[in-house]
Amino acid sequence: MSTPVGPRRVTLFVTCIVDQLYPEIGKATVEILERQGVAIHVPRGLTCCGQMAFNGGFRDESYAVAGRTIELLRGQGDVVLPSGSCAAMIRHLYAELFAHSPYAGPAAELAARTYELTEYLVDVLGVTDVGARFRGRISYHDACHGLRFLGVGRQARALLANVQEAEVRPLPNCDTCCGFGGLFAIKQYAISEAMLERKIHDVHAAETDLLVTGDASCMTQIAGGLSRRGSPIRARHIAEVLANMVDARPV
Amino acid sequence: MSTHSLHFFDRVDTALHDETLRTALNRATARFVGNRSGAIGALSDADTLRDQARAIRAHALSRLDELLVRLAERVEARGGRVCWASDGEEARRYIAELARSRGVRSIVKSKSMASEEIHLNEALERAGVEVVETDLGEYIIQIAGETPSHIIAPAIHKTREQISALFEQHLGMPPTTEVPPMIRAARQALRQRFLRADMGISGVNFGIADEGAVVIVENEGNARLTTSVPRIHVAIMGIERIVERLEDLGVMLQVLARSATGQKLSVYTSIISGPARPGEADGPEEFHLVLLDNGRSQILGGQYAEALMCIRCGACLNACPVYQSIGGHAYGGVYSGPIGAILTPLLQPDLPDNYLLPYASSLCGACQEVCPVRIAIPDLLLRLRADAVRAGKFHPIEKPAIQSYAAMMNNPALYRVGGKFARLGTRLLRRKGRIRRLPPPLHLWTRGRDFPALPAQTFSEWWEERERQRHNG
Numbered sequence: 001m002s003t004p005v006g007p008r009r010v011t012l013f014v015t016c017i018v019d020q021l022y023p024e025i026g027k028a029t030v031e032i033l034e035r036q037g038v039a040i041h042v043p044r045g046l047t048c049c050g051q052m053a054f055n056g057g058f059r060d061e062s063y064a065v066a067g068r069t070i071e072l073l074r075g076q077g078d079v080v081l082p083s084g085s086c087a088a089m090i091r092h093l094y095a096e097l098f099a100h101s102p103y104a105g106p107a108a109e110l111a112a113r114t115y116e117l118t119e120y121l122v123d124v125l126g127v128t129d130v131g132a133r134f135r136g137r138i139s140y141h142d143a144c145h146g147l148r149f150l151g152v153g154r155q156a157r158a159l160l161a162n163v164q165e166a167e168v169r170p171l172p173n174c175d176t177c178c179g180f181g182g183l184f185a186i187k188q189y190a191i192s193e194a195m196l197e198r199k200i201h202d203v204h205a206a207e208t209d210l211l212v213t214g215d216a217s218c219m220t221q222i223a224g225g226l227s228r229r230g231s232p233i234r235a236r237h238i239a240e241v242l243a244n245m246v247d248a249r250p251v
Numbered sequence: 252m253s254t255h256s257l258h259f260f261d262r263v264d265t266a267l268h269d270e271t272l273r274t275a276l277n278r279a280t281a282r283f284v285g286n287r288s289g290a291i292g293a294l295s296d297a298d299t300l301r302d303q304a305r306a307i308r309a310h311a312l313s314r315l316d317e318l319l320v321r322l323a324e325r326v327e328a329r330g331g332r333v334c335w336a337s338d339g340e341e342a343r344r345y346i347a348e349l350a351r352s353r354g355v356r357s358i359v360k361s362k363s364m365a366s367e368e369i370h371l372n373e374a375l376e377r378a379g380v381e382v383v384e385t386d387l388g389e390y391i392i393q394i395a396g397e398t399p400s401h402i403i404a405p406a407i408h409k410t411r412e413q414i415s416a417l418f419e420q421h422l423g424m425p426p427t428t429e430v431p432p433m434i435r436a437a438r439q440a441l442r443q444r445f446l447r448a449d450m451g452i453s454g455v456n457f458g459i460a461d462e463g464a465v466v467i468v469e470n471e472g473n474a475r476l477t478t479s480v481p482r483i484h485v486a487i488m489g490i491e492r493i494v495e496r497l498e499d500l501g502v503m504l505q506v507l508a509r510s511a512t513g514q515k516l517s518v519y520t521s522i523i524s525g526p527a528r529p530g531e532a533d534g535p536e537e538f539h540l541v542l543l544d545n546g547r548s549q550i551l552g553g554q555y556a557e558a559l560m561c562i563r564c565g566a567c568l569n570a571c572p573v574y575q576s577i578g579g580h581a582y583g584g585v586y587s588g589p590i591g592a593i594l595t596p597l598l599q600p601d602l603p604d605n606y607l608l609p610y611a612s613s614l615c616g617a618c619q620e621v622c623p624v625r626i627a628i629p630d631l632l633l634r635l636r637a638d639a640v641r642a643g644k645f646h647p648i649e650k651p652a653i654q655s656y657a658a659m660m661n662n663p664a665l666y667r668v669g670g671k672f673a674r675l676g677t678r679l680l681r682r683k684g685r686i687r688r689l690p691p692p693l694h695l696w697t698r699g700r701d702f703p704a705l706p707a708q709t710f711s712e713w714w715e716e717r718e719r720q721r722h723n724g
Contacts, residue, residue, distance in 0.1 A: 016660065019710045020670050021703060026710030042714050045663035053653050055614065057636030057645070061657035068661055096630060148616035177572045181613025186695045187646075188611060190260075190267055193699040194576040195613070224700030227685050250684035251703060 009039040010120070011076040013069075015086045016048040017216045025216055028243035029082045029117060032130055036121070043072045051089040054097060055182040066097055070106050078124070079114045082239045084146020084214050087116040092149045116146055117239060118214060122155035129162040132242045136209035138163065139171040140238075141199070141222065143215035147175055156214055156238055163241060171211070172202045180221035196225045203233060210246065211235040227251055259583060259604040263611075266577040275410045276578050283404075283569040286513025287621065294509070304506045305624045307499045308560040311460075311491075315551060318460040318493050319542060325463020329525030331538040339369030342541050346371065346452070346485055347378045349539060353483060355380055355449040359441075361467070361474035362386040363454025364402060364563060365487045365543050368585045368598065371452070382452075383444045385473040387437055394421045400579030400587060402565040403511050408578045441473070451477035451535070455488035456562070457503060458540075460495050464524035465540065468504065468517035475519055484535040486523070490542050491551075491559040503562065506623035511564040546598045554634055558593045560624045567618035567628060573611055582608055589618035589628045596635055606644040609635035648692055667709075674705040 010033065014026035033040055050066030053059070066089075073079055081087045091114055094107040121127050138160055146152035153175075160168050179185065179195025186192075199222060203211050211226070213219050216237055223235035236246055257265065266272055291297045311318055323333040336342035350358065358380055360366065372382045372393075384393040388406040392399060395417055399405030406414070411428055418424040424436040453474055457466040465486050467474045478484045494503060508514040527534030550559055568574045568588030579587030583602060584595030592608040599605060609632040618628040639645065659669045680686045681704035689697045696702060 014710050020674070021705055023706050023708060023710035023713055027713065030714075042711070044715075047663065047666050048660040050660070053657055054633065055636075056649065056653055057633070057638075057640035058649075058653045058657075059637045059640070061653050065657050065660045093630075093633070096633070144613070144615035144617075148620055175617075177613045177615035177617065179572070179613060181615070184610065184613045186692060188263070188573075189695040189698060190263055191573055191576055191611065192613070194267055195572050196700065198572075198576075220703065221700065224696070224702060227701040228687075228699065249706075251701075 007037055007039045008125075009041060010078045010080045011073060012040050012042050013046055013049075013073070013079055013081045013086070014042075015081060015083045015216070017220075018082060019047075021220070022216050022237065022249070024245055024248045025082055025237045025239050028237070028239040028245045028248075029080070031243040031245070032117075032121070032239060033080070035130065036125055036127055038125070041076065043076060046072050049086045049089045050097070051086060051093070052182060054089065054093060055184075059097065062097060063101070066094060067103055070094075070098075070103055070110055073110055074106065077113065078120070079110070080117055080120045081114070082117045082214075082237065083216065084116045084143050084150055084152050085217060087114055087119075088145040088149035090114045116150055116152050116214065118155040118159055119150065119152050122158055128158040130159065130242050132159075132162070132244055133164040134166040134210065134241055134244075134246060137167045137169050137207065138210045138212055138241065139169050139203065139206040139208035140174060141171055141178065141203075141211060141213040141218065142175045143213050143218045144175075144177050146214050152214065156212075159238070159242060160212065169206050169208050171206045171208070173198075174202075176202075178218050178221045180218050182217070185221060192221075196221060200225045200229065200231070204231070208233060210241070212238050212241055214238050223251065259581070259607045259611075262581040262583060263577050266581040271410055271413065272408050272578050273576075275408050275413075276575055278410075279404060279407045280569045280575050283512070283565070287510055287566055287569065288513075290509035290513040290515065300502060300506055301623055301625055303502045304562075305560065307494055307502055308562070308624050311493050311495055311499075312551065312556065312559055314495070315490065315493065318495055319458075319490055321460040322458050322463060322493060323540070323542065325461075326525060326538075326540050327463075329463055329538075330528070331463075331525040331540055334539060334541045335544075336541050337544045339543075339545055342369050342487065342543050342545070343371060343374040345539075345541060347374055347380075349483070349485065350375065350378065350380050350450060353449065353537075355483065357381045357383075357444070357448045358450045358452055359383050359385050359444050359448040359477050359481065360389070360452045361454065361469065361477040362389055362403075362405070363452065363487050364399070364585065365454055365489050366452060367399060368489075368545060369487075369543065371487075383441070383448075385441050385444070385471075385477055386469070387434065387471060387473075390437055390441065391417060398580070398585070401568055402563050402586065402588075402590075404565065408580065445476045445480050448477075448481040450483040450485060451479075451481040452485045452487065453478050455486050455492055455540075456507065457500065458488050458493040459497055459500070459522070460493055462497055462522070462524060464522050466500060466504075467521045467523065468507065468519065469521075470512070470514075470518040472519055475521055478521060478523055479534055482535055483537045483539070484523070484526070485539045485541060487541045487543055490544050490547050492562075507562050507564050510566040510621065510623040546600075550597055555593065555597055555631055557626050558590065558597065558631060560626055561590050561594070562624060564623055566621040566623065570617040570621045571612075572615065572617065573613065577611075582611070584608070589632070590626070593628065593631050593635065606635075606639040606642070609633075609639065652692075667711075670709060674707070677702070677705045680704075
């Protein structure tokens with residue numbers, strides 16, 4: 001059996017939060033990529049990029065987790081993550097974490113073949129219409145790390161613009177942080193809640209049905225705030241919208 | 252009200268419950284952010300200009316020793332005096348002694364964060380000298396008995412209603428919500444002080460090594476009066492605030508004004524190169540330049556050196572959603588906001604809870620995005636967090652929590668079992684697909700936010716099942 005030009009193959013790193021909390025986001029990512037003819041590989045035992053420990057200042061612990069991730073992703077081709085934040089950890093912060101260490105080289109090599117999902121779809125595959133359909137109003141929140149450390153945002157908007165029957169409505173202050181910030185949400189819970197309050201205010205002002213973002217973590221923060229306030233507005237990961245899986249999970 | 256004796260979390264709590272503060276911050280930061288974005292957006296080459304500004308600052312810092320000596324020599328050649336102050340104590344002593352020996356009884360000051368940093372006013376007042384702040388914002392907080400809560404807008408935390416009440420009490424001004432009468436009242440009070448002052452103390456925006464001169468930018472004209480009317484002018488300059496050439500100002504003044512207030516240039520730019528020369532009608536008889544180190548040379552060459560590029564425009568404060576929520580006083584140091592969360596632990600290591608400041612950031616990166624010299628503020632905050640952990644400064648629950656996290660992430664079997672337990676546990680807590688209360692320490696999450704009920708199956712389990720079916724099918 002020989003295939004002269006093999007199908008595109010990517011390694012999918014769904015991230016620990018998607019694996020444990022939102023398997024549907026992972027399934028949606030698989031669905032979207034496979035629909036584009038991309039073959040997916042998921043390395044066994046892949047867990048976390050190490051950002052939580054790094055974010056908290058615990059660099060030794062982060063080094064161990066991230067070092068293991070580098071090993072598991074060695075020689076695995078393009079890596080796609082449905083998360084701007086974890087992709088930014090690999091692309092931007094691994095250089096800091098592994099500076100002057102034996103992993104400095106492998107980290108840089110991995111960074112060069114790591115992509116956030118919407119970036120991979122639009123910039124690498126050249127696709128902006130993935131056959132999605134949603135009857136309702138959609139607003140997009142720019143999750144900070146994807147926006148500021150990867151320059152992601154334009155790709156998500158291009159993809160959402162092609163969702164059939166959807167009305168994309170602007171979110172006021174769409175590039176202002178929702179207040180998640182990893183451990184910040186717990187360690188500085190009061191500030192985090194105050195920032196969320198403002199985000200919820202803007203989401204309501206957008207007069208939308210669905211708040212869409214590219215990171216499951218920010219989605220958890222915003223969804224948690226909407227749910228606590230009994231809001232009918234739902235928050236979804238962009239992969240769920242693109243894979244027509246908005247109704248695949250409750251709340 | 253002084254909140255400095257409180258713990259960081261209490262200061263945050265106080266700030267978050269202060270509705271007036273929220274109103275004042277929302278109004279002011281929104282205006283600053285809008286003005287900056289308009290002024291930077293109006294440039295066709297903003298990115299290039301910022302790159303140039305960064306290069307100018309990097310160059311100056313790389314030859315700081317040489318440039319400072321050049322600046323000092325040229326200031327002295329023009330008849331000025333230079334004090335090399337290694338810390339606040341030396342700077343305070345020099346200025347207090349100068350005031351004493353020259354019989355100074357009254358001092359006017361224009362804005363200077365360096366003087367705030369060394370608590371100069373208190374020291375001079377203890378020495379029996381009257382000190383009056385002449386920048387309108389500084390004047391307001393001086394009569395209110397407070398400290399600045401913003402690098403360039405010290406009274407940003409006050410509403411005009413509060414300022415009116417202060418002026419009514421201290422200046423006998425009739426209550427008003429109009430700004431012009433307030434400005435007139437302050438101007439009238441300050442004019443007398445300028446005329447009778449024996450000494451003027453100013454900050455410095457940039458020292459110019461080649462010229463032996465200092466640059467002061469302002470919008471009110473008070474710095475020009477402070478530096479020219481009294482017979483003695485003392486300028487206090489952090490040693491890092493230097494550029495090499497006069498031409499560098501072409502870049503620096505533009506990025507400073509546009510980033511700080513959204514102006515093309517500040518209203519007044521004064522370049523001061525010493526006392527009045529023989530035959531000159533205006534200017535002070537004496538000019539003293541205090542070069543303040545106060546911990547800066549320790550930062551130079553280290554992993555935080557980039558923070559010394561800061562030109563104190565305040566753009567990162569305005570853009571920061573944390574600063575917008577809590578204001579400047581909650582940070583507890585002289586410098587607040589994202590850059591303050593870096594500078595305070597470095598320059599004020601004696602403040603007990605300042606290791607918490609680098610955690611007062613969601614690392615959203617809005618600060619770096621607006622910084623005119625592109626300081627990688629989030630990266631520096633992360634380094635300070637790592638330093639705090641290395642120094643053993645963290646909540647006792649954090650170490651075991653992070654270690655169990657790392658153990659789980661490093662061991663797929665443990666990760667599976669641990670995840671399963673967590674999922675089972677949270678299923679007991681869920682109501683209508685969501686969790687309203689989690690056990691400590693995660694109750695801090697559910698205080699104001701719901702948490703999703705965890706699914707029965709992880710993505711990995713689903714994927715492996717699917718792979719098995721594919722191979723068997």
